[in-house]
Amino acid sequence: MTHTLSEAESKRVLAAHGVPVPDERLVADPGAATVAAGAIGYPVVVKLCGAGLAHKTERALVRLALGDAAAVRAAATELLAAARPADGPVELLVAPMVHGNRELIAGLHVDEQFGPCVMVGIGGVLAEAVGDVAFRLVPLTAADAADMLDDLHTQAILGPFRGEPPVDREAVSAVLLGLSQLAESDPHVVSVDVNPLIVVAGRPVAVDALVEVE
């Protein structure tokens, strides 16, 4: 049987393998959320966080661009109230509002025929519809990671884009190599989704992540 880790736990696992994640705080209640938001700096994002919450967006459990303490407190209160008994224990994840025009997706998948493989592609909510992705088998080399980015059809997204610098290919490659290391070091990991992997000033940040383990 497999189960998913919470977003916070998923990111902790990924960060240990060099995947850049935002400066986030996991808190228990609305009061602590406002303290965390103050420390991070406004605007912030507040999300309900728990091992049973694999699909937060579909249930509107993410509140974006909260500009002050009152907004954070109200959002945190609503999110906790939206939790269902089936969700199990939940907490609040307070994160900086990350801005970037480009969203990538990265992940791990265990293929029936070829075993664990790493993916990168054009991300965001349209990732599956666009389907511009590349796979490689674990373990990856730096050359494999570089090839993967070259495989993507939408190369324009990787260049200078709407006033932002080009995507730092080395930094994206480091994420892919980190995913490969994770698969090698922990055979219990059956899938990873990093979506979106937002490009901020050219560098990727894992804004949402989901790790599934056996």
Add this chain to the structure above:
Amino acid sequence: MTANTTRFAPLFEPRGIVVAGASSHPGKFGFVALHNILRHGYRGTVYATNRDGGDILGVHALTSIEQLPDGAVDLVFVCTPAAANVELMRACAAKGVRAAFVTSAGYAEAGEEGRAAERDLVACCEELGMLLVGPNGQGVVSTPASLCAQIVAPFPPRGRIAIASQSGNFVSSFQNYAVATGIGVSRAVSAGNAAAVTVPDLLEYYADDPETAVALAYVEGVADGRAFYERVRAVASRKPLVLLKGGTTRGGQQAAASHTGALASDERVFDGMCRQAGVTPACSVEEAFEAAATFATQPLPRGTRVAVLTTAGGWGVVTADAIARSELELVALPDDLRAAIDAKLPPRWSRNNPIDLAGAETRDTIPEVLELMARHDEIDAVVYLGLGIQSNQARMMRTGRFYPDHGLDRIVAYHERQDARFARAAADVSAATGKPVLTATELAVADPENPGPREVRETGRLCYPSSNRAVAALEHLWRYARHRARREQE
């Protein structure tokens, strides 16, 4: 010689062959196989067996293997029924036969009984140390030995492409292309059920084979994905390997928990595996053959910068579009090259890449411009369009009622000479510079005897039937070159 080379020598370089189950009926496999071996001039001694003896195609048929001289035969080509074959293998081994190509059906493809027969055959050959190819295969070709032990497929010209396939029909398709294009083959094997020798086994042999420059394979199912990956990667690290894949798209994935899982179609993972291994994946038989033919006949590009030479505008435009859609780059025409061409042409040429001569060329323009392009440091590859058009006109003149009067004989001869010269110039400048120079015209298929495409074949190169197909082949070479270069850096 490596162990693998020694193991396959009796298959590809046999000192003698026996066709077991030769038939006097020209519709039977056992007749056709013997016919094709004799017809194509295999240089070793050919024997045949037939229950009733007799004379088949001038070969005195033996009634049993026991009548073979000792040590005269390396390869048995098996056309006998499955039930007879274990005993046949033992008799052959006793006479020094070291390899068997088994065409007989009635094995794993034919249900449980056949599977048991196949296991017995494999076990028997293992025990005897006999190389077993097939069963249920269409045959084996080895042009250095003038060996055409196959049915249906034509015997290809000698060349540097080695073919291994799980489907005999694709061996046939590839060899048809080899005959049509003149780009030859070193070895070809239809692995049939691949009960013992598999496609990766053959590919590993091809990697060692000095007769082979590029391997071309068709695979359907892959039993152990990881092992397959490791093996093809090792082959591709030594020689280009083009893989035509079948049955890799299983339609949509089953509902997956993750986006990554949902995006992981069999085809995408298979493609990624190929790229990682340095294997060239192809989706169609012509794409696969043309990629292999290009690896066999053109140097690898050192970069992406392509320049196009055309005698007319439209061809250049479409080619520029094809390059734009690829990972190649339509290089901005370097100033010094523009100036050098300006010195040779009136100002109506395009003065840009594609270099469109706009009909302004004179006798020596095309060879001279090809030379300038290929020798330029900022150009990695050249695509040349428009070969053969004057000979196309010449053909109309030559076959019309005014020929050879009115000066037609002279102009026809001039055009034909010029087109042959241009084709030769493209090959020569490629060889001199170590850069790919690809010539594309539909005349390659529309009129293969046009002196342009005919001379391309004479130079040992492929005349591409369209510029899009030339660009696709060149892109495959670039990807392979980049794969190698990136890994040499690591």
